[in-house]
Amino acid sequence: MRDDAPVRGPDGVPEVTLPGVVDRHVHLGLVDRALLADGPVTEVHDLGWDPREAATWAADPPSGIRVRYAGPFHAAPGGYPTGRSWAPDAAVRHVxxxxxxxxxxxxxxxxxxxxxxxxxxxxxxxxxxDVLRALVTQAHAAGLAVLVHAEGDGQARRAIDVGADALVHVPWTEALPDALIARAAHMTWISTFAIHDGPGRPAGLELALDNARRFVAEGGTLVYGTDMGNGPTPVGVNEREIELLGRVLEGEALRRAVLGPPSAPALTAPFPPPETATDLITWLRASRRLPRLPR
Structure with a gap:
């Protein structure tokens, strides 16, 4: 079959191809990684674990999955997530x-x-x-992005002021001033809205959604990430996360937030490109993996 030939389903109907889902915030050490194999998710970014263990996952990932990893949390001595039952000692680097x-x-x-x-x-x-600034300076000198878990009053501001590249959660503990959000417009924010969802937690979710809407309006980049492993999150596509992203983004912006680059088609389904969160969920449910071309 020619590379430019349309993909056709089992009934011969032409199908639309799209990139796979990229989850930009996961903790693979807390889930059954095998459940990701050959599903709609094609790339995951592990954001905090024993780096040597994470390297083994990247070297031998579930079928059809690319694993990228950041290594440990860098924190002050005794800082988050030190002492958490889910975090092995090697998942935290005290600085x-x-x-x-x-x-x-x-x-x-x-x-x-x-x-x-x-x-x-x-x-x-x-x-x-001074230590936070040194981490950012040294990371940038090495060609690495700095991804910050900012929780509590003033911590998102510190990350923005020091030149961090991304917030791994849209801020949910405070409403950021408009001027601060405007200064953050060069950053990427990872959604993780669904971890704030559920009974007794609407305030954090609404704060996050409001911060995200104003961030996107300033030109900031909002992307899909689930914090997979944080509580009872699904292993694979998190449909609730996509639904909540749909309150901020739609159309091409939503597809860019959830899926990989257009140059990497991986999925096919007998539907047009999705425009809304509901459309995207339906499309992903119906999708199947494209066969991998021989190298």
């Missing part, structure tokens, strides 16, 4: 000085991490400004 920041970034490079994950959680010890 106390700028010199230690340089060594920590060098270790991420050595183990093949694609980014430096930083934890700023106001309920636990926080990185001082």
């Amino acid at each position: 106390a000085t700028p010199r230690e920041a340089a060594a920590a970034v060098a270790d991420v490079v050595a183990v093949g991490g694609f980014a430096v994950k930083v934890a700023l959680h106001a309920g636990m010890p926080l990185l001082p400004d």
Whole structure:
């Protein structure tokens, strides 16, 4: 079959091809990774685990999945997520000085991490400004993005002010001022809306959605990420996350947020390109993997 020939389903009807789903915030150490094999998700970004274990997942991933990993959380001594039952000791790198920041970034490079994950959680010890700045400076010098978990008053501002590249959760603990959001427009924010969903948690979700709408209006990049492994999240496509993203994005912007680059078609379905979150969920449910071309 020619490379430019239309894909046809079993009944001969032409189908639309699209890239697979990219989940930009997962914790593979907390889920049954095998459940991802050959489904609509084609790439995941692990944002906080023992880096040597994560490297083994990338080297031998579930079938049809690309695994990228950031390595450990970089936090102040005693900082988040130190002591959490779900976090192995090697999932947290304690950084106390700028010199230690340089060594920590060098270790991420050595183990093949694609980014430096930083934890700023106001309920636990926080990185001082000089150490936070050193982590960002050293990461950028090494060609790595800085991805920040910012939780609590003032922590998103610190991440934005120091030049971080991404927030791994849309801020949900405070309403950010418009001027601060405008200064963050160069960043990427990862959605993770659905972890704030459910009884007793509407305030955090509404704050996140409002921050996200104003961020997108300023030209910021909002992308799909589920925090897979955080509680009873599904392993694979998180339809509730797509529904909530649909409250902020639609059409091409929604497809760009959830799916991989247009140059990487991986799925096919007998429906037109989806325009709404409901359309996208329906499309993904009906999709099947394209056969992989021989190299």
